[in-house]
Amino acid sequence: MSWPLFAEQCLNGLQFGLMLFLLAAGLTLIFGIMDLINLAHGSLYMLGAYLVASLAQATGSFALGLALGVAATAAIGMALEIAVLRGLYRRDHLSQVLATFALIMIANETTRALWGVQPLVLNVPAALSGSVQLFAGIRYPAFRLLIIAVGLAVALALYFLVARTRLGMLVRAGASNREMAMVMGTDIRWLFTAVFGVGAGLCALAGAMLGPLLAVQVGMGENILILAFVTVVIGGIGSIRGAFVGALLIGIVDTFGRAFIPTGLRALLSPAVADVAGPSLASISIYLLMVGVLFWKPQGLFPARG
Amino acid sequence: MNHLRRHGWLLATLAVALSLPQLAALCGQDFYVSFASRLLIWALLASSLNLLVGMGGMVSLGHAAYFGAGAYVVGILSVEAPGWSSALLVWPLAVALSALLAVVIGAVCLRTRGVYFIMITLAFAQMLFYIFTSLTPYGGDDGLSLAKRLTLPGLAMAGDATFYYVVLAIFAACLTALGRLQASRFGRVLAGIKDNEERMESLGYATFRFKLVAYIIAGALAGLAGALMANQNAFVSPNMMSWNESGIALVMVILGGLGSLWGGLAGAAAFLVLEEVLTGFTTHWQIVLGLILLAVVFFAPRGIAGLFAKQP
Amino acid sequence: MSEILLETRALRKRYGGLVATDSVSLAVHRGECHALIGPNGAGKSTLIAQLAGALVPDAGSIHFAGQNITGFSAHRRAALGFARSFQITSLLPNFTVLENLALAVQSVSGSSFRFWRAVNDETELFERAREILRSVGLEDVATRPVGSLGHGEHRQLELALALATRPQLLLLDEPMAGIGPEESERMVALIAGLKGRYTLLLVEHDMDAVFRLADRVSVLLAGRVIATGTAAEIRANGEVRRAYLGEEENA
């Protein structure tokens, strides 16, 4: 394997992992603090991508569209929390699955009704459409570098938010001991709503960043939702740090799996077998990773609860 | 009185089920016969999931894996062994292989509990989904069309009405067996595990083994449903094991009534009939269906079975 | 003295920095009523859980009738003759009282991998269950759902479940936890009636009850056994008085 190819795959893995982290961060907090399985988290990602794409087109500015879209999605997320999800915190996981599954149906169909069935185009801003010379022999698309920068910046910001602020203290307390958080905060409900808003905003940000690379279309939320859940479970439910490590792990494993397993197998097996086994093995590598992690650490890598 | 009412319902259901092809013909809507077959197959899938979720407390979000596996046994055999045209051979094989798959996957998944179980069953189903998606010799993404239905001695299976009666007989047999199971020693143990697993362990029950056996039975029945669906549609595709299908099966179970014997049938009927009716009114029927499901969660948490049960 | 039925050797369990079971070596003789006392947080329930097989010790071994059973699962121990009542009530809340017991009886009456015949037709299971209910005085509530019972009745049912599996050894974790004096008195009488027929390891706080019931007593403090002896010896033991009984008197 050549060094430029290897470096490029590393960057791709990092980029994918960081975007996954944006989704998983909110999901793991909602999962950990409110004990809510929110299947509709991916719908917020889809909605965010659609809103940013439309607003970017309407305003003619990617940055403006991004800001407005993220804010709007955060607002929608909070409204959803107040209107529906709040009533699910004390329910069993099964009811949560049913209700948020219903939300997915509603979100997908509403999106179809508003935007139609054709995928939306979200263009890379012109200034970032080129590529950048990183090292000798390695050029990398500028927009992908921006994604990495945004991802790292958000991770850092979240770290400070959780480690250094009163909100973060409540969140940490809530993730490790819900009852204690209930006692500490006279009214904990605003905290849940706020966490939900932040989570929804991060979804939209990820949707906007990945939108130009993947298609903005109905159903985009579901595939990535499952990856986000895998991330959360690998990292340990409720743990931001776990989500970060898990996301990078998945980003790297998935990217490298897709890049190298098929060619690697072709060297080992007959071409006919390798051509079938390669892609399937590559696409299930992260699930194998998750099963392996759960087999040896049933609570994930960084259990938030003792 | 109550007894009478229950038998009344049973007889009415049976009468409608038996005369359905004739009723459909009377209305000139033959389409409803294959609709009813599809409904019964979904009901079988949902009932098998209900054994797991409702009776055993194991919430799986990957049950469609076995549905798809059973279907692909039929599909792949139609390519590899077109001479094996008898359902008496292929369906049991589909059941056996689905059960075998459930042994392996269940042994791993049942090491976890609660949300981890939900997620790991989902992960296994996703794996199968992607494996079949990249299995290009058998159609990959696009799926696989079957030339014709399997045969049963003395029956013209190509006819939708005949096939419907076969499905009905199989469903009735499976539901009877599930009913026996529910009231049997095994069923009581399973219910006990759902209630308090630690207590059951300390009473001397090897809970893992009981859960695994329940998981295998559920997988086998789902595989049978898949095999039937492959014949019904003359088509198999990876979508049969997508997480959306697992989700719909779970929705049917909750809609119909968790742990209730008729829950799977009631849920499948409610879901599919709603879908059928709503599509007649609007292309955006999923919004309405979603709202109805939300209403069920908040206002009828015990599902349709809860509406029939006597008030506590 | 008589044969040792249950023995632990240098048993150890830690929770993070806390050593909940600290080189505990304990011997329970066949047929005796052995009380385990100690202040809250001493590690009594943790020890019981390890004996029952619900919790895996970090080090040390557990022996039953001469056999090393350290690696045995809870259900295997139950099959050997262990039965347990939980400090925090652990029943089947959605079953009736009778069904709870029938399920316990079923566990020791042949295989439960039977899928066809209805349990309700197996009258012998329910007869045996009723017998046990009578023996603990719960026959009047037999058909009530467990969820609708009071706390005292829950404690009685805990004991009844333990008895239903034909055990040799009863691990009773504070059977009188949280019940009133009258019901306590009844429970003491009940346990007194079990003496001789079963080997008992009894965790209890009420010193009167302990000294009335126990043949021998072990005192647990911060995970360690600080003394073992007859009730009289323990009463006379200076270290125990200072560490534990004294504290009780002040309280």
Ligand SMILES: Nc1ncnc2c1ncn2[C@@H]1O[C@H](COP(=O)(O)OP(=O)(O)O)[C@@H](O)[C@H]1O
């Ligand atoms: N699951 C657990 N995790 C961490 N610490 C525990 C756990 N269970 C018990 N402990 C601690 O172990 C010690 C012994 O607890 P326990 O055995 O319940 O005491 P006892 O039954 O004598 O009151 C206590 O300090 C308790 O806080």
Ligand SMILES: [Mg+2]
């Ligand atoms: Mg205790």
